[in-house]
Amino acid sequence: MSLDEPIYARGKELSEQVNPGMEEALAARYDALVPGLSRMVVEVPYGTFYARGVVDEKTRLLATVAALTAQGGQTKPQLKVNIASARAVGASREEVCEIIYQMTLYGGFPAMINGLNAAIEVFEAEDD
Known part of the structure; x- marks a missing residue:
């Protein structure tokens, strides 16, 4: 993964590696209440922080x-x-x-x- 890769793509790749199906599970449970929550979880912690590659x-x-x-x-x-x-x-x-x-x-x-x-x-x- 590269920091040049779009944030969502980086986050999706990593989240599927460590927690397969997470985004879909979050979407099914929470997106009706908070639209876009599942994508935000993929983008922010996974794409922005976890996939930085520094550690x-x-x-x-x-x-x-x-x-x-x-x-x-x-x-x-x-x-x-x-x-x-x-x-x-x-x-x-x-x-x-x-x-x-x-x-x-x-x-x-x-x-x-x-x-x-x-x-x-x-x-x-x-x-x-």
Whole structure:
């Protein structure tokens, strides 16, 4: 991916790599309420930020897992999506758990426990 590539195209390519079908799922659920929301999610976080190419997808997704963990339990749905995405680009279970564990320092023990619970759910789904 190149920064010269249109933002939507960059975002669509990456979002399909790490979270196939995300845009369509968002469109089906939210676009009637907020028209264009699904495209905006592809363009802004994926096309503008995640696909910059300065750091690899695994590093970027582990950073996202860290941030969502530190924010606490209200981010569980997004945390699970990003843990699964990190796994899709090569993050090991141990790396994911270590990043979540380190967030004890920034989000506290409850945030870390909530993050580990989200990771367990993702890992259990992988095993099914």
